Amino acid sequence: MLFNSFTFFVFFSIVFLCYWFALKDKTKSQNIFILASSYIFYGWWDWRFLGLIALSTLVDYYLGKLISKELNTIRKKILLAISIIFNVGLLCYFKYYNFFIDNWVDAWQSIGFESNISSLNIILPVGISFYTFQTMSYTIDVYRNKIKHSNSLINFAAFVAFFPQLVAGPIERASHLLPQFSIKRVFNYDQAVSGFYLIVWGLFKKIVIADTCATYVNTIFDNYENMNSLSLLLGAVYFAFQIYGDFSGYSDIAIGISRLLGFDIMMNFNKPYFSRNIAEFWRRWHISLSTWFRDYVYIPLGGSIGTPVGKVRNVFIIFLISGFWHGANWTFVFWGLLNAVYFLPLLLLNKNRKYLNNVSISFNLSGLMNIINMFITFFLVVTTWVFFRSKTITEAFAYLKRFISDLNFTNQYLSIERYAIEALILVSFFILVEWFSRNYEHPFLGKYKTIYLTFIIFLIIVLGVYSEHSDFIYFQF
Structure with a gap:
């Protein structure tokens, strides 16, 4: 269901009227309705992947609860690791499995060996790169005590599947969007x-x-x-x-x-x-992804603080991951690395914040x-x-x-x-x-x-x- 289609116009017209007229002043009912509408919207692409987004929602919702209640630091880290491994694992399987297999086979063939491993007929779920990052940031922020875990599965599920930004972002943070499902919403003309x-x-x-x-x-x-x-x-x-x-x-x-x-x-x-300059470009382009990588990858690695070697390493890691996030093709990896080459002189000369x-x-x-x-x-x-x-x-x-x-x-x-x-x-x-x-x-x-x-x-x-x-x-x- 494309935003620029008549089907979506009919869909959203129905959602808008029911949301503001039939369910006015009923916050919980509105949230349930948003969740149902979002699942209809997502299922319109391929109903088979509704189970996947529901599974991702349930795993991170309950892991968030366990993380918030766990007092033992080691067990808390293990729970966070489970969330990260689960989400990254989903991406690797659906988005990168065939890429890795094909390159593995090509590498062995280049030196004269045959491999019996074959690729699979895997359909890439729409929006998986967006909603997995959204749910993963939730568990990370709960682990860091930046937010409290959600007490409402409905609210959290609606946050994950919120249909306006479900399939192509922006990648929202739980600290910003999730609390909005808990407050009464009044129609504001402006x-x-x-x-x-x-x-x-x-x-x-x-x-x-x-x-x-x-x-x-x-x-x-x-x-x-x-x-x-x-x-x-x-x-x-x-x-x-x-x-x-x-x-x-x-x-x-x-x-x-x-x-x-x-x-x-x-x-x-x-x-x-x-x-x-390129640094300013990346502050203005796909801001939700750039800030996600900054907060959850770049800064934890050390960011722009430390030795020149560490700075160079962090820049290349962040742009390499950013390129790979965009797709399972070496063109995206090279695109990321080329941006790193453009960005690096600005960082080393302290002009990246100019x-x-x-x-x-x-x-x-x-x-x-x-x-x-x-x-x-x-x-x-x-x-x-x-x-x-x-x-x-x-x-x-x-x-x-x-x-x-x-x-x-x-x-x-x-x-x-x-x-x-x-x-x-x-x-x-x-x-x-x-x-x-x-x-x-x-x-x-x-x-x-x-x-x-x-x-x-x-x-x-x-x-x-x-x-x-x-x-x-x-x-x-």
Whole structure:
């Protein structure tokens, strides 16, 4: 059930009306209804995986209880280890089993030996990378005494399966979202309006920007051997906006739907393509995952404190895991390592915390340097996206090699696609809107917001790409 489908519109309309009218002022009933709705939403993808999310919920709920009551430090650590091993084990089996087996077989074959081990026909459950991290952070925080264990299985199950952010985040913390299931929720008009604005803006990002760019990205990447440098550059840039519009669009819709139900979930993107170095980019891109790895992996390893060797080790570990989290392919691993290479000099030179303020442009040397740094950072990010999008590392290097060796910047691709100019105009318009609204979560502000909202809705209706196969990119992770 896609956010950008008529089926979801009908589903959410029913949920919204029942939630606020039939179950008004009945917090427990609302929570049960949210849980049931979330399981229907998740089961719509594949009902067979409902048992998996229910099992994950039960295991971490009861482990959290046991951890909170256990006074013996060693036994407490063992209980936490069980939670981590269980959750990581689920990911390894469903997401990485075939990857490890295939690479094991290839490694033995490369030295002349045959292996009888074969891969399995395993279907990847939608959203497993998100909800396993969400439940795992709960038991870790209970172990650290940062939160108390939940006394309500219904509330905890609803927290884990909360359908707006279930399959592609943001990855919420129990300390933030879980308590919201225990308090009475009252319909707030201003909160609902801001949620509606975010849904509209998210839909524009997804079905107008991302899905339009996807048409060109697919053609260029599938035929990169025959494309000139300009076409390859366009393909890489278009993918940068495809993945950003797709993923941040999903996050905006998820946040908006949550607000319509009286919940607040965290921001996941903050205009990342206006970053002035890679460190700032990672503070603005997929914020819920970046902060998860920071709090539960990077800092426990020692973070940026310690010897230079320790700092280098921690950076490579965190980006390696981040890359591997995205998928069972060496392209994602290399993508993570390349980001580590970009990030490391900033850390060693103590410049990783240089840009903490929102970017602004002034007519002086400082403003000029901001522009230059944004272009350099965007170029570095785009090169990493080539590896993220390519099927193999070999194809990614071949793509980049052809780009720097062809050096033909004629309008080859623009001339063979009927709407190529319109796509450039759309992306340019999107950049301008993002820039002028860079200090806000959506652009519908000021006295002309109604006119602007109407115009964006018009673009969604007229230029939106409507397809049954228009999945969100991060569903595969």
